[in-house]
Amino acid sequence: MSYRLGVDVGGTFTDLLLINESNGETHTAKVPSTPEDSSVGVLNGIARICEESGIDPKQINRVMHGTTVATNAVLTGKGAKVGLVTTKGYKHVLQVARSFCPGGLGGWVSYVKKPLLAPLELTIEANERMGADGSTVGELDKQALRDDLHKLKAKGEVEALTICFINAYVNGEHEKQAKAVAAEIFTDIPISISSDIVPEMQEYERTETTVVNSYVRPEVARYVDNLQASLHQTMGKDLHLSILRSDGGLASANAAADNPVNLLMSGPAGGVSGAIHFASAAGYENILTFDMGGTSTDVALIQNSKARIRRETRVGDVTVRAPSVDVRTVGAGGGSLAFVPELTKALRVGPESAGAKPGPAAYMKGGVEPTVCDANVVLGYLPSDVQLGGKMAIDKAAAVAAVKKVADAMEISVEEAAEGIVRIANEAMFGALRLVSVEQGFDPRDFALVGFGGAGPLHANALGMLTGSWPTIIPPGPGVLCAYGDATTVVKDEASKTYVTLIKDTNKASLGELFNELTEKAASTLIADGISKDELEVTLQADVRYTGQAFQLSIEISKADFEAQGLDLLISRFDEQHTQLFTFALDEGHEIVMVRAIVSAASKSLPESKQITGSTTLLECKIADTKIYHQGEYHQAAIYERSKMGVDLVVPGPCVVCEMDSTTVILPGYAATVDAVGNLLINPVNANNNR
Helix, strand or coil: CCEEEEEEECCCEEEEEEEECCCCCEEEEEEECCCCCHHHHHHHHHHHHHHHHCCCHHHEEEEEEECCHHHHHHHHCCCCCEEEEEECCCCCHHHHCCCCCCCCCCHHHHCCCCCCCCCHHHEEEECCEECCCCCEEECCCHHHHHHHHHHHHHCCCCCEEEEECCCCCCCCHHHHHHHHHHHHHCCCCCEEEHHHHCCCCCHHHHHHHHHHHHHHHHHHHHHHHHHHHHHHHHHCCCCEEEEECCCCCEEEHHHHHHCHHHHCCHHHHHHHHHHHHHHHHCCCCCEEEEEECCCCEEEEEEECCEECEECCEEECCEEECCCEECCEEECCCCCEEEECCCCCCCCEEEEEECCCCCCCHHHCCCCCCCEHHHHHHHCCCCCCCCCECCCECCCHHHHHHHHHHHHHHHCCCHHHHHHHHHHHHHHHHHHHHHHHCHHHCCCHHHCEEEEECCCHHHHHHHHHHHHCCCCEEECCCHHHHHHHHHHHCCEEEEEEEEEEEEHHHCCHHHHHHHHHHHHHHHHHHHHHCCCCHHHEEEEEEEEEEECCCCCCEEEEEEHHHHHHHCHHHHHHHHHHHHHHHHCCCCCCCEEEEEEEEEEEECCCCCCCCCCCCCCCCHHHHEEEEEEEEECCEEEEEEEEEHHHCCCCCEEECCEEEECCCCEEEECCCEEEEECCCCCEEEEECCCCCCC
């Protein structure tokens, strides 16, 4: 009997989900994260979940892991000291950037640029020049480069080296030669070259991306190597470790260590993958996902069971040219602080957060300021008369005392203040959902809404009311859904190449040849990891624009469709997407900018875990009576235990549904139905539920 393990490392908790690959049975566990060394928390969690489930660790043959190691290195500024080698005359490429200052019209007045990830004092120039057509204009002066690299090494500061030459995206031969020279001198540090990491046009974006790869590479490699060694010691040498990429696919441990720039959004991607898994199983292919944690909320739009992918990833002030799930984040979470400024007397919520320490006042860990979590306690949404997951007690008196600060400042009741806090948090999250739906040309009423994360199910019903997205789906184990997503996704890699050509000036044969070349390149890394060529699935993409546009749209096609319809398919799909976003399309001027091939291992579906099929009644699921405050008045409600609910059970609101890792609120006028997958499907009582 074999098992696979999904592991998601968060800022406060490390979530684990163990799946029996033969019958789909699952086991979950939560342990405190260990920020000083995340692998310690992972190993603690594995020990916990194996002990509680009675499963021998050596029966686990695959570990799929979402990690924030790369993200945290960028956010905290604790990456490696990076040395940079550029073409002569391009030393200031990172400093000049795009000459853009964030903010309004006068943003440049107050903008303070952060230190470069590759400082000027560690940047050297190489005598070489490659033409825009890939021809050699000036050979690389290897001896001069060798001398400069010796001087750079003598400074004793460089911990990772980046090489990025002008036009290397067309021909990377000079970068490879420079890497060989550098490897003779820097024998013990990683060396990244742009033609390997991101062979795409635009020298600033290419340089920044490759530098970020070098910046996080030593930390990620150290983490992956330590974790892999520890796992092999615990589970045996046959264990396979995969790391979740920003685009929702998996990379082998070795590929992740060499290209960590693809891991910057590893955490949020897991939740999106998990949401797709449960929504698709329930028959919903078009969904909005809503992942609310302690500090922030991540939202995404899924169409035809596929997440929308951005070609850029942004972390803090750093933007890199790497694919990631199109997740938008807003600073509204369970720990977001509520306050009333003295000047305006207007209630504000977030983006500041109480964090894990001291946390919300209700958690009794030293927090005294009002948070969204405390407001939920005051309203009765987080019951204080039963423990969360049977372990964490809630102090309602402390929550009331905290929220009273807001109530007194506004001269209203505590309940009104609490409801105001929750409504403002909901509106902030609604704004983020509009970013991925309405502002992208989609009507949220055409989508179901999936709420998850530790705090998501508390607010999901209210967000469904704001968006008009029904049903609102609460998957089983919503608090550990990211770990489930890690465990159910597939290994993926891609290869791309710049190809700036008018569609009318190319043909199906030449573009098909390039697609085949890129497919072989992307497939090689998966085949090297032991995946059979017969198991690979290929998706093709072309970035297309109208001539003169400053941006392009990624058009995805299958290999079979391209072979059948050729270039006309690219034109029609681009026009369709352009019309959706901007309401018009042009008859001519279609230009390809980039082409890529995305190769993934064929998905092996897992058997669904066994669901309760008996005639469970609401009374058998009931824990206690309670009351909740909604729209200015109290309502009598019940508290139910989710683990006892059977398929097709209807759960009318108002009520609170508790489980190990989260709490779901069903408001008056709404009811939830338990489906065959175990989802809670919340709908208005009087609505037509046939979607």
